[in-house]
Amino acid sequence: MTASTIELKVTETDRRIARYAAAAIALAVAEGALPSPLPGIKPGLANIVVLIVLWRHGWREAAWVSLLRVVAGSLLIGQFLAPGFFLALAGALASLAALAGAARLPRRWFGAVTASVLAAFAHIGGQLLLARLWLVPHDGVFLLAPVFGLSALVFGIVNGLIAARLLEEPT
Numbered sequence: 001m002t003a004s005t006i007e008l009k010v011t012e013t014d015r016r017i018a019r020y021a022a023a024a025i026a027l028a029v030a031e032g033a034l035p036s037p038l039p040g041i042k043p044g045l046a047n048i049v050v051l052i053v054l055w056r057h058g059w060r061e062a063a064w065v066s067l068l069r070v071v072a073g074s075l076l077i078g079q080f081l082a083p084g085f086f087l088a089l090a091g092a093l094a095s096l097a098a099l100a101g102a103a104r105l106p107r108r109w110f111g112a113v114t115a116s117v118l119a120a121f122a123h124i125g126g127q128l129l130l131a132r133l134w135l136v137p138h139d140g141v142f143l144l145a146p147v148f149g150l151s152a153l154v155f156g157i158v159n160g161l162i163a164a165r166l167l168e169e170p171t
Helices: 013-030 046-057 059-077 083-101 112-135 139-168
Strands: none
Touching: 013 046, 013 059, 046 059, 046 083, 046 112, 046 139, 059 083, 059 139, 083 112
16 A cells, blocks of 8 residues: 655645745734733734735635634644633624725725724734623623724724735835
């Protein structure tokens, strides 16, 4: 009996997704080392990479980068399958849903900042919903919404401005 090998063809798109995902993972891991004023409030720097991928290469590649960041980042920081992983995944999935809608808005009036703010609010909404349904079975968890909402607005604007500036650069 002979052993057979499986050969996978690696495309340029695969390489591009891997490069962007590596950048997003590095930012997420670095961000994890930053002190936070409140648990769960982070700037979401990896989302800058996701926005750039969305604008330059489309939603499908942005989704790959975002999901690879969540899985690989959680493996690197030792959070895979812990509550933090599921909260990050819920936020990423909600954010990707918002970005799917934002990608269809006319770019003449809606740009990276709009998409970033929508994604940031969706991200925190997904996390709060999962926390309510799974971790904190009490509506009191929603009392945190104004604090998280304010941080989503601020970081959404800042990350969107950074992404917009980087998108001005030639590829």
